[in-house]
Amino acid sequence: MTTILRRLPPSEATGLRTGARHSLAELYRPRDLVVLGLGVMIGAGIFSIAGQQAATTAGPGVLLSFMIAGIASLLACLCYAELSSTMPTSGSAYTFTYVIFGEVWAWVIGWALILELQLAAAVVARAWGGLTVTAISNFGIKLPGEALVEDLLVFGILVLLTGIVALGARVGLRALWIMVSAKLLAIGAVIVVGLPHIDVANFGDFLVPPKTLPSSPATVLEVFVGESQAFGWFGIFAAASAIAFAYIGFDVVATSAEETVNAPRAVPRGMIRSLVIATVIYLAVALVMVGMVSFTKISVDTPLSSAFRVIGVDWMVHVIDAGAVLGLTTVILVLIVGQTRVLFSIARDGLIPRGLASVSRRYHTPTRVTLLIGFVAIMLAEFVPVLMLQELVVIGALFAFAFVAAGVIVMRRRMPYLERGFQVPLSPLLPALSLVATLWLMVNLRVMTWAWFALWMAFGLLVYLLYGRRHSLLARPRPRSNLDPARGRHRR
Numbered sequence: 152m153t154t155i156l157r158r159l160p161p162s163e164a165t166g167l168r169t170g171a172r173h174s175l176a177e178l179y180r181p182r183d184l185v186v187l188g189l190g191v192m193i194g195a196g197i198f199s200i201a202g203q204q205a206a207t208t209a210g211p212g213v214l215l216s217f218m219i220a221g222i223a224s225l226l227a228c229l230c231y232a233e234l235s236s237t238m239p240t241s242g243s244a245y246t247f248t249y250v251i252f253g254e255v256w257a258w259v260i261g262w263a264l265i266l267e268l269q270l271a272a273a274v275v276a277r278a279w280g281g282l283t284v285t286a287i288s289n290f291g292i293k294l295p296g297e298a299l300v301e302d303l304l305v306f307g308i309l310v311l312l313t314g315i316v317a318l319g320a321r322v323g324l325r326a327l328w329i330m331v332s333a334k335l336l337a338i339g340a341v342i343v344v345g346l347p348h349i350d351v352a353n354f355g356d357f358l359v360p361p362k363t364l365p366s367s368p369a370t371v372l373e374v375f376v377g378e379s380q381a382f383g384w385f386g387i388f389a390a391a392s393a394i395a396f397a398y399i400g401f402d403v404v405a406t407s408a409e410e411t412v413n414a415p416r417a418v419p420r421g422m423i424r425s426l427v428i429a430t431v432i433y434l435a436v437a438l439v440m441v442g443m444v445s446f447t448k449i450s451v452d453t454p455l456s457s458a459f460r461v462i463g464v465d466w467m468v469h470v471i472d473a474g475a476v477l478g479l480t481t482v483i484l485v486l487i488v489g490q491t492r493v494l495f496s497i498a499r500d501g502l503i504p505r506g507l508a509s510v511s512r513r514y515h516t517p518t519r520v521t522l523l524i525g526f527v528a529i530m531l532a533e534f535v536p537v538l539m540l541q542e543l544v545v546i547g548a549l550f551a552f553a554f555v556a557a558g559v560i561v562m563r564r565r566m567p568y569l570e571r572g573f574q575v576p577l578s579p580l581l582p583a584l585s586l587v588a589t590l591w592l593m594v595n596l597r598v599m600t601w602a603w604f605a606l607w608m609a610f611g612l613l614v615y616l617l618y619g620r621r622h623s624l625l626a627r628p629r630p631r632s633n634l635d636p637a638r639g640r641h642r643r
């Protein structure tokens with residue numbers, strides 16, 4: 152029992168024991184973090200899920216769903232901000248948990264993060280493929296063998312993005328700045344062109360009367376209530392859980408802490424700023440969408456485009472297509488980066504083979520782990536119906552959010568002396584609220600999602616018991632010479 156609960160000393164959170172061969176160079180400035188955050192957050196959530204939820208579950212009340220999910224995310228974000236300001240490590244929630252709750256919990260969180268990020272990369276790549284094919288056909292170009300073209304496109308984008316990540320953060324960063332700017336322009340156009348077309352009458356039934364659905368209960372909450380409902384307050388809250396997908400991503404910013412200049416101050420700021428900007432953008436887009444047309448006219452497949460078609464501004468379809476294709480590209484890019492950083496940290500601690508944590512001398516990136524992640528993403532996207540597994544991404548993220556919120560409370564009591572670049576205001580109230588909000592979002596996920604997640608976690612525990620427990624760096628006697636703090640980080 153003592154071995155599996157052994158804790159990483161906070162001073163070693165950034166891998167001080169492992170030497171320079173396993174450390175990353177500092178590269179990001181505060182504004183890069185905002186771009187990173189917007190890069191990974193703004194994607195399928197606003198381009199498609201928002202409209203789907205308005206049409207099927209929340210009506211114009213989707214605006215409230217966005218606010219609810221936004222508040223829950225902001226609470227979680229504050230907790231992430233505090234912990235990453237104390238432990239600026241690329242392991243994010245995994246490393247925080249290692250320091251606060253001990254090894255086996257860290258592994259559990261690491262395993263959940265692997266699921267979240269790896270699956271998300273594949274899910275978003277698949278969605279990207281679909282969008283790109285639609286964008287091409289919207290230009291009136293008829294593709295022969297659409298399914299095959301889509302498969303090839305998905306393969307191509309994953310190879311390209313994995314290559315960019317492997318070649319070095321600088322290449323990726325430049326590409327990211329350009330693409331994020333372009334997607335913000337497209338979204339700006341949606342808001343500016345859409346605003347004058349808002350008709351207050353479309354908000355008429357802001358609270359659409361609730362409807363009991365004939366389908367059997369699917370979410371954990373519905374099983375408790377005994378039926379499924381759409382619209383009304385129930386629908387608004389249910390939609391908020393689906394919309395949480397749009398906000399996740401600020402947590403990925405935390406994985407860049409080890410590569411950020413002056414991380415204890417810059418990371419919290421970057422994370423909070425990008426989330427606030429994303430929230431404002433989301434609310435504006437949602438407002439325009441449900442304000443332009445009645446929610447009953449929004450199509451589930453191409454919600455934003457359909458709204459502009461209804462009001463007769465057809466050229467906006469191409470702008471939205473371009474924004475969505477670029478938007479999802481940056482989501483995949485940053486997800487791959489985040490996943491490499493998490494796996495790199497786990498490998499550095501010895502819980503998976505340490506060879507995966509070696510940093511290429513030439514490119515200064517963890518190349519091996521990057522190629523592995525790219526390969527797995529391609530396999531998943533090509534051979535598994537990943538679009539149906541979207542909720543698993545959300546449960547993985549929320550699971551980590553819960554531990555991070557609890558971690559803030561525990562850490563304040565147990566290590567009050569640690570330096571904190573950022574502190575959650577009103578602790579322990581806000582972290583406790585974050586925990587409650589996260590659990591609430593989690594019970595709104597499907598029972599099936601929970602079952603798959605449990606299976607994945609059980610498998611993970613097995614891996615830990617058979618491998619990680621024995622190979623953990625903490626299982627070895629401490630080599631004195633490696634404790635020189637100057638060896639851990641290097642600047643470039």
Ligand SMILES: NC(=[NH2+])NCCC[C@H](N)C(=O)O
Binds near residue numbers: 191196197275396
């Ligand atoms: N950390 C994650 N799993 N992020 C997935 C990001 C999804 C992104 N928020 C979107 O709307 O497309």
